[in-house]
Every structure is written in structure tokens, then in C-alpha cells.
Amino acid sequence: MPGIVPRGRRGPEVAGTGEDDSVWAEGQVRTITDLARLAGVSAGTVSRALAGNTLVNARTRERIQQLARSHGFQLNQMASNLRRQKTGVVGVAIPLGHDRRQQISDGFFMTLLGHLADELTQRGYDLMLRRVLPERDEDWLSRFSGSGMVDGLIVIGQSDQFERIEAAAAEYLPMVVWGNHQEGQRHCVVGTDNRLGGRLAAERLIAAGATRLAFFGDAEPMEFAARFAGACDVAARAGVSILACPTSLSVEPMTREIAHHLHSNAGGFDGIFAATDTIAVACLKALRDAGRAVPGHVRLVGFDDLPIASQTSPPLTTIRQDIAAGARALVDLLMRRLGGENTESLVMPPRLIARGTA
Amino acid sequence: MPGIVPRGRRGPEVAGTGEDDSVWAEGQVRTITDLARLAGVSAGTVSRALAGNTLVNARTRERIQQLARSHGFQLNQMASNLRRQKTGVVGVAIPLGHDRRQQISDGFFMTLLGHLADELTQRGYDLMLRRVLPERDEDWLSRFSGSGMVDGLIVIGQSDQFERIEAAAAEYLPMVVWGNHQEGQRHCVVGTDNRLGGRLAAERLIAAGATRLAFFGDAEPMEFAARFAGACDVAARAGVSILACPTSLSVEPMTREIAHHLHSNAGGFDGIFAATDTIAVACLKALRDAGRAVPGHVRLVGFDDLPIASQTSPPLTTIRQDIAAGARALVDLLMRRLGGENTESLVMPPRLIARGTA
DNA sequence: CGCAAAATTTCAAACGTTTGCATTTTTGGG
């Protein structure tokens, strides 16, 4: 099988014939021991030398590092991890409770993930991504945290797993969650004040002249529920109605549902608060197709301020979450927790970005 | 420090006082040995039992599994991996050659990543994500593959690292790359026939009445270069001009550059081929802002067929890459390579999705 | 030079599994 070079485990080691390597590992310097033999020192010294430990003589250290480089030596992380009881890997779990598909390719998640990758890389950590289906695997959380494969965990979105996350938080310190904050909760969460965001959105719609509101989105996940609740606060105070229009996040159902809502509640609302920019964009399209002017007939406010938000026409008025800052905070808090600290949650303020749709 | 429960390594083990656990690990059953003691069998038997090995008596097996469950026992993957010389993890590397930022949050990458996560999960593999900056770290590829942390590698995008990838492919089998295919290349690649895609785009623009074309995008990365080349093929054959308008993928520079191109080449073209849907959407917006009708004055074709493509108005005519199929193929080929097979590259046909902009 | 202190290196025991082989127990046919 030419071209195939297995990382060959070597066979039973017969008493070595001097400095010559066994036939199995043709000259390859695979282990720290190989390197030690080559350098004429012990494995321990090589280990320390590669780690830059000043315990070993500067000259020796340099020589060994040089040798390692020239032989393309790679430290076996697995072994190193086992011995040191840490991995340099942070797990990122995305629980897919309701909306199985799409959630991960939703602009928001992806943007957050990108920023997380940046932040973690910068601090020398790798990122292990795992999508979990809680209904298939009850034990997803302790499974991930207890696997020994990750030093800590970032959970993106609470989905419908609030309770399980709470339980895990009691005995697993290095975990930080992106999501909604609830009075007195145990787990450390980073997120936007969704309720306040909902208020801002509703206020804006009303200020723009809306008198009958509609909320487009799935009010099941906590974050969305809070947004909805915020809007309800304001609607109640202002004495305007608000209609819940369940809308999923996957593309096809979403367009179908939006069309349905627009059709069956034709005159039912003149202001839409979309749970997500993704939904808002779809609404904009549907409204245009239905010949309803935005913001003339219907006002529209989104949530997130994803890149697309500024690319529609008219550009989307929306509630901004600072995703980059969120990612930074998640990683920062996790690092502190890895250091044994018991950190508080961080709730960031949302900000209204007034553009063309309301 | 209440609430903090380290995975406590236990102290020096004094001769055990019977079945009672040492004070250090308060009742926790952490290792397979703990479990073995509890079950009154040897560690080996426990290991086999947990693995479902039929060598151990069915009754014993069930009993041990039950015990493991009830004590929330988690196998230490690190140790298991070390011993078995495999990890169950596939590395996904995203080299960021040119366009450092945004690339990862670009809709295309993210969608691909989402599908990869799905496919890998389904086959019982985890996904380790690593963004690499080749200019900072010459050795990124062998570093990743040789770390012992991953069983195989998927590289997303060749960036400007074609040569390095070629070199790695010579000695590292389990690697598959998303990108462009070049005659006689060594590494196994999955991707779309970008050149053909470019042709389809240009043909469509011309069929829609365009007489002077423009290409918006960075022609540096191979994939984009091929798209451009394809468009050039057709333009030359049809005797129409084609203007290269360098455009980056990051949001702010992108909008700036597009505005600039539209302004300084006001009458220079009446058909735009955008290297990416993301760019196309921005173009659409800019054209509208400039008061130029699409497809009346200017025809527009994108590339990728991202979800947004159908959400603009008019909806985007674009060249579709089947991202889900791509992800499936990447994983499939990688699995075959993990099995020792030496697989061929896969070049998928692009497809024109005719919508409203050309 | 001699000798203690400092600097450097080696030794060997972990880290928690897996697995070939040896050993013990069970089974079943005579």
C-alpha cells in the first residue's frame, strides 16, 4: 500500500542492536524517547527541554529543540494531556431542543461561534464542537464535561434544558452558558437583557405609529420568551394589542408560516417585532411580495443586528446584541472559572439600531 | 470554596481500609478501578463490560453497566484514546490566508461547518475546530495532524496554502480538503466545478442582455480565480468585455469597495457576476441605493445559493453549490481514508438557479 | 585542592485505559 504511512505502532521490541532504530519505525522520531536516544540524554530532560524549562542547561535545551525541529518531532498531546490532567480544549455544546435543523446555521449562532473560535485560539485553547439532541441523549451534559476531553464547557443557548444545566452547574464549575438570565439562577450565563430588548423594540414600533403589534417567532426558548414578554410590557402600558405569531427558524417552514400569518391576519397588525433578524428579513420579503409598504403600512423591528440587517432595503431597524463582546465575555469568564473562581453572570444591554423599517 | 468540586486527583493511596474509599475521593467513583472494586471484579473485566464485550458474562456485564450508570461513571477518554491510539475526533482546519476576518462567519463556511458537524456526529466523531493563520505558523498542518489529538483532518478552503497542503498529502493520508480541483493535484479535494460555475453565470448574464460584464470579488483564492476564469472564457467567446473589480469579504470594506466600483465605473458594465452571494446581496443594495434598476439596468448573478439568496427582492439569481452534499462527501471520503483507502477527488457540478436578478 | 552549594541530569512512578495471555471457573458428555 504505497503512500500510506500509518503512525506505526512498533512491534515487540527486541533487544536493540545499538543506536539503530528497529525496522518497524524506519528512522522516524516518534516519541520523546526516540529523541532522547538521539540526543544522548534521558526522556525527562527532553520533556523539560521542549517545554522550555530552565532546569535544563540552556545549551542542551537549544540543541534538543533544534533536533526536534529538524526531525519534525511532534509531541503526542494525548499522552501529555493524560499525564497533566488537562487538555487545552474547550467544549462548545449546542443543544438542539426544539428547532433541530438550521439553528446552527442561523446567522447568530455562527457569528458567535466564529468569535468564540477567535478568542479561544488567542488564548491557546482549541475548540471542540458538539451538537446535542437532548431528547435522544439525556446525559449529554455530564457526558461532555466528564469525558476528560475538555477542560471546560461553553453551552450556546439554553434551549429547553434550563433545569439540566442548573443541575450540572451545581457540581461542575468550568461551564459558562450563552442565554437568558433568570432571577436566582445558578449557572453562569452571558447574554443580552432580552426583556429590555423586547421593550425597546415595542417602544420603537409604537413611536413609529404602530397601534396593533405582532410578535413573530417561537416563544418557547427562554430568550425569545423574554423578548416577547418585554414587548408585552410596553404594549400593555401603552394600551395596544400584541399578537403572537409562532414562527420557526428553519427557512422553509419560516416562509410558509410568515405567509400564513400575513394572510390570515391581514389587518390584524401594523407593527411587527421579529424575534430574530433572520425572521425579520423573511418578513420584509413577504410584506413586499404582498404589496404592503414598510414602514408605510407596517413597521418592522428585528433582533441581533446581523450583517444582513444593513443589507436589506430599506435597511432593518433592529435591536443589537454585541456578539463579539459576548464571545469575549464567555471566554473570559470560563478562564476565570478554570482558575477556580466562581464568577457572576453577565447581562449586557441591548441597543436600538434605528434604520429604515421603523 | 463552597460549590467547587475539582475532579480531585486523589492523594497517595494508603493501604485501603477495606471497601471504604479513601478520604480524598469522597465516595466518587472516578476510575474504572474504583468501579471494579465496587463490583468486586478486576479492572479488565469492567473495561470489557462497559465496552459491551461478550467475553464477559451477560449477567456480570449488565450488573456493571448498571453500577456505572447509577454512580454517574464517565470513562476517561484521554486515557482510552492514548491506549487505543485513536481519538474519535476529526479536526477541521480553516486556514485564513488573505481575508483574515469574516471568512469564518461568511455564510458559506458556516453552513458547511454546520453540515459537517451533523455528518460527523452521526458517525460518532467529534469535531475539533481550529482557525489557523498560516503566516504566523508555518507548520500549522503537520502540527495539527501530528498532535495525536485527531484521527483525521478536514481542511476548509485552500486559501494560499496549496503547496503546503500538497506536501502534507504526500505523507498524511487521512485528510480531505474543500476547495478547487487542479489538474494532477495530489490531495483529495471536494468542491464545485468553479470554472463551469463561472461560465454558467456569464452565460446567464449575457442571455439576459448584458454586453459589458464585471466580476466582483477577490480573484486571489483559487476557487474565486476559477470562477473568474470561467466567466472570462464565456466573455471572450461572446466577444464581450469583463472588468475585474476586487472586493473583499469583510462587511465594511466590501460595502466601501462596491460603492467605489459602482461610482467610478458608472457606465462600464451592465452585468455583474459576484464571487459570492454575500457580495451579490451587497451589490444589490448598493445598486438600489444608486438608483440603478436590477435587472433592468444591471443584471446580477451570485454564487453559493445561501439562504439569503431567496430572501432579497428581487430574489437573487445565483449559481448553486450543494453544500450539504459537499459535507457528506467530505466526511465520507475521510472515513474511507481512515480505513486505509486512497480516495479520488470529487468535483460536483454547479447549477444555475434562475430567480429575479438576471 | 577540598568541599559545600548550585546546577544539571537521571530515575521511576504516575495518568486511566485496553488487551494478549494465563488462570480459574463452569459446562456437559461420557
Add this chain to the structure above:
DNA sequence: CCCAAAAATGCAAACGTTTGAAATTTTGCG
């Protein structure tokens, strides 16, 4: 009941590093 074969279990050596502690070498000062 006996004894070989089959089934089940135990033993111990890996996997490749890291790291106290012990052992060795070098240094520096009188």
C-alpha cells in the same frame, strides 16, 4: 463423578508524557 472444552475472569504490560526526588556533575570560594 471425571475430565476436556468452553466460558469467564484476572494479570500485567503497554500507550507516551510529566515531574518529584534522587543522583550526578559543575561551580565557586576559602
